[in-house]
């Protein structure tokens with residue numbers, strides 16, 4: 001028992017074991033730790049962050065360069081993720097950008113940025129100026145956005161139809177679909193619009209583009225992802241201990257077995273990817289995966305001065321300028337077509353495509369390249385999956401679920417993972433009779 005200043009005994013705060021040190025587990029740990037719970041996080045790998053992490057490019061070298069498994073970006077509407085970064089004191093390590101650069105093959109650049117009008121009209125000026133869309137495409141998109149705003153809360157079939165079905169219903173032009181709707185959504189949700197439930201497409205455009213004028217601003221971590229959760233930052237989060245290289249092998253009514261030893265707590269949060277649940281003896285939904293391919297290229301000269309850009313009409317969808325325009329990180333979301341391709345073929349394709357957008361890439365020498373295919377990047381947010389995503393509560397009163405695949409209200413993103421962690425933390429607090437609110441509501 002702990003005694004307060006008047007010597008009344010205070011009940012000891014419960015202990016919680018969190019399984020998995022990805023964003024879902026870490027955000028649950030940070031929330032519960034700062035509310036006074038004792039938290040132990042068990043992570044299988046030697047570093048934190050799960051699918052949003054970085055690792056040494058050459059692990060055998062002492063001062064090896066850290067690279068992200070793939071560029072991760074967020075928007076200002078990711079309020080829970082930003083809250084998590086704030087808890088760890090790293091919010092200022094996220095650089096926000098107001099410009100989105102769209103580049104056509106040949107190199108013509110169009111910029112989308114907000115102007116002086118209030119939401120939802122804040123993009124009007126720059127949208128009208130986009131050169132990669134015709135006037136007819138723009139009128140179609142404006143009609144589409146109006147319909148989306150109207151139907152968002154009125155239709156009950158958005159989990160049953162694909163985004164592409166909805167766009168065709170709204171008579172969007174082929175170029176508007178390819179260069180606007182598909183281009184934005186495939187990267188935001190990591191799924192093609194022909195496979196993606198319309199609900200998620202609506203959410204991206206509503207929260208990111210229409211609800212608030214600054215919501216679309218893109219946040220890019222200015223340091224490697226893994227540095228955002230460095231061990232020493234956790235002192236700010238209360239009584240949280242981190243056990244790396246400690247895979248949990250089993251969970252049973254008595255507790256967990258990790259690295260051959262039993263550990264017990266009053267509450268357990270399982271924050272693993274869904275495909276790992278059966279390893280612990282827990283049931284998992286039969287979701288499909290959608291892959292992402294990250295391509296890191298180091299050139300002998302500056303290729304671009306832009307901080308980032310989205311590339312139209314090609315396989316590579318995004319390029320990020322990681323250092324001096326020479327180290328570029330390219331991203332292909334929903335990259336099923338690259339799944340069987342060799343590393344050499346992917347690099348050749350990436351360099352060839354870059355040359356179509358940036359003349360400097362044509363004469364440049366590639367000094368180094370690294371390809372990371374994440375075949376299990378996220379679950380595929382197909383029609384029908386939303387109803388199968390479980391809430392944090394399980395049939396067991398001391399066991400809770402978190403993870404980007406659980407019912408967080410968001411698709412599989414860093415924000416979705418953090419929301420799931422906060423929801424699981426709230427469920428633990430409720431179960432222990434100490435209700436606490438951690439989840440911040442959406443901006444609209």
Ligand SMILES: Cc1cc2nc3c(=O)[nH]c(=O)nc-3n(C[C@H](O)[C@H](O)[C@H](O)COP(=O)(O)OP(=O)(O)OC[C@H]3O[C@@H](n4cnc5c(N)ncnc54)[C@H](O)[C@@H]3O)c2cc1C
Nearest residue numbers: 020022023024044050051070072073248403404413414417
């Ligand atoms: C290539 C790529 C690019 C992405 N880009 C973006 C982006 O730009 N923006 C965005 O918002 N989202 C992006 N995402 C999605 C985002 O990374 C994920 O949605 C999010 O990180 C998932 O977090 P999580 O905690 O749910 O799961 P994970 O990150 O998978 O965490 C689970 C953790 O559990 C650990 N673990 C597994 N088994 C065990 C065990 N038995 N015992 C203990 N620990 C175990 C794992 O090592 C891992 O650390 C991207 C994902 C990928 C793969």
